[in-house]
Amino acid sequence: xxxxxxxxGAVAVAAIGSVGAAxxxxxxxxxxxxxAPVAMVYDWxxxxxxxxxxxxxxxxxxxxxxxxFPGGPTAEASYLSxxxxxxxxxxxxxxQTGPLFLGSPMIFGVEADLQGTGLSDHRTCLLGCxxxxxxxxxxxxxxxxxxxxxxxxxxGPVMTYLTAGYAYGSVKTTLTETIGTTxxxxxxxxxxxxxxxxxxxxxxxxxxxxKIEYLWLTLGNRLNAFTLNTFPQAMxxxxxxxxxxxxxxxxxxGNSVYVLPPAANWAGFYLGGNIGSGTGRDRSALNVGGxxxxxxxxNLSPDGINGGIQAGYNWQAANVVFGLEADxxxxxxxxxxxxxxxxxNPPVPTYAAYDATLPxxxxxxxxVGYSVGRTLFYATGxxxxxxxKTKIVADTGFGATAVSLSQTKGGxxxxxxxxxxxxxxxxxxxxxxxSKTEYLYVNLASSANAFPIPGPVATIIPAIxxxxxxxxxxxxxxxxxFNSPVVASY
Numbered sequence: 475x476x477x478x479x480x481x482x483g484a485v486a487v488a489a490i491g492s493v494g495a496a497x498x499x500x501x502x503x504x505x506x507x508x509x510a511p512v513a514m515v516y517d518w519x520x521x522x523x524x525x526x527x528x529x530x531x532x533x534x535x536x537x538x539x540x541x542x543f544p545g546g547p548t549a550e551a552s553y554l555s556x557x558x559x560x561x562x563x564x565x566x567x568x569x570q571t572g573p574l575f576l577g578s579p580m581i582f583g584v585e586a587d588l589q590g591t592g593l594s595d596h597r598t599c600l601l602g603c604x605x606x607x608x609x610x611x612x613x614x615x616x617x618x619x620x621x622x623x624x625x626x627x628x629x630g631p632v633m634t635y636l637t638a639g640y641a642y643g644s645v646k647t648t649l650t651e652t653i654g655t656t657x658x659x660x661x662x663x664x665x666x667x668x669x670x671x672x673x674x675x676x677x678x679x680x681x682x683x684x685k686i687e688y689l690w691l692t693l694g695n696r697l698n699a700f701t702l703n704t705f706p707q708a709m710x711x712x713x714x715x716x717x718x719x720x721x722x723x724x725x726x727x728g729n730s731v732y733v734l735p736p737a738a739n740w741a742g743f744y745l746g747g748n749i750g751s752g753t754g755r756d757r758s759a760l761n762v763g764g765x766x767x768x769x770x771x772x773n774l775s776p777d778g779i780n781g782g783i784q785a786g787y788n789w790q791a792a793n794v795v796f797g798l799e800a801d802x803x804x805x806x807x808x809x810x811x812x813x814x815x816x817x818x819n820p821p822v823p824t825y826a827a828y829d830a831t832l833p834x835x836x837x838x839x840x841x842v843g844y845s846v847g848r849t850l851f852y853a854t855g856x857x858x859x860x861x862x863k864t865k866i867v868a869d870t871g872f873g874a875t876a877v878s879l880s881q882t883k884g885g886x887x888x889x890x891x892x893x894x895x896x897x898x899x900x901x902x903x904x905x906x907x908x909s910k911t912e913y914l915y916v917n918l919a920s921s922a923n924a925f926p927i928p929g930p931v932a933t934i935i936p937a938i939x940x941x942x943x944x945x946x947x948x949x950x951x952x953x954x955x956f957n958s959p960v961v962a963s964y
Contacts (some may be wrong), residue, residue, distance in 0.1 A: 528719025750949025
């Protein structure tokens with residue numbers, strides 16, 4: 475929850491920068507990147523209807539307790555992480571005020587959406603994950619919906635907003651367990667909760683607009699008590715989902731006569747900073763004992779704040795923009811809640827407790843975009859690299875050992891975003907500033923690390939921990955462009 479609060483705060487700051495335009499009386503200056511004034515004032519007021527598509531990732535902390543398990547009580551825990559595509563439709567209404575905040579109009583709105591999803595996770599296997607003894611988890615989110623309020627700032631055809639409200643959805647969790655015999659337990663219910671997030675929406679001309687949006691939603695906590703394979707058990711799950719999506723809206727009776735300003739001049743070097751958040755879905759495995767031993771499968775989900783700097787160069791041909799960009803980020807992402815390998819208490823402690831962090835990462839990417847008026851819509855992709863650190867404290871009943879694993883991994887990244895000139899900073903710092911909101915998916919190579927665990931009579935039990943890193947990044951930033959803030963001559 476703390477991370478979501480930070481996201482909203484960061485985007486609120488960006489909102490002030492990206493859409494806090496002053497009135498002509500307050501800022502008697504030429505708007506940046508414009509050759510001529512807009513033909514009319516853009517008005518967001520009215521009904522709209524639209525569609526959206528994107529990806530979602532669950533961070534559903536799940537604990538399984540078997541108090542009467544042979545050898546001692548177990549309490550294994552990790553994140554179930556259903557991931558997949560989302561798509562659906564939205565409908566809403568906006569009210570636009572006169573200049574209220576820093577001389578800018580404000581937007582107040584309501585929106586409802588309904589989404590189908592392919593979010594699923596069928597991989598997690600605990601309780602030793604051996605043929606005659608295992609706990610297999612399966613979880614999926616079939617659909618969800620939200621009813622939210624929106625509040626934003628606008629400078630003409632660009633709106634930056636915060637949103638929050640009610641969320642509901644269908645979540646199904648199935649545990650298939652073998653302890654000598656095999657049985658299954660399912661929890662399939664509609665859940666209600668709440669959501670909040672942020673986004674940026676920009677005119678595409680006429681009545682059409684496009685948006686990029688982040689939503690964090692909780693569908694509550696679930697505790698199930700049941701008996702399976704003669705053992706009384708308890709399973710608790712905290713349903714937390716994160717949605718990254720783009721959307722297309724049609725404003726009914728809106729701005730069909732609105733004339734977009736000339737395309738901005740994006741060509742040249744730029745330098746900037748950014749801040750946002752990241753969530754991992756790191757497919758992990760721990761083998762203890764080699765062949766014939768246990769190999770449990772689970773997710774690590776480091777989550778936290780990211781921030782850093784970027785630099786790049788753009789080439790422009792009419793409205794089409796090509797570019798190269800590099801960035802380096804510090805990160806607070808961490809997951810220290812996973813406990814596998816039975817996570818048994820005395821008299822026979824058997825456990826492996828994880829503490830995974832992502833201290834920093836960077837990317838080198840190409841960008842290709844299209845400038846709709848002075849708003850750049852772009853896709854991006856390229857190389858990614860990162861530092862991954864994992865601490866493991868493990869015990870098989872013969873003494874605990876602690877190991878620290880540290881690696882720099884390479885991989886790839888893909889994403890997209892929206893960038894638009896900042897008018898608010900013009901009076902203080904000049905006309906060359908832009909703000910951007912961006913989503914990145916990062917996939918890093920898998921790695922395996924061997925380490926020893928104390929065994930009986932001064933022997934050593936071999937162990938291998940392997941992890942593949944997948945990150946979802948949502949961030950906002952400011953860029954300073956070293957070119958002249960005029961429309962390119964073409």
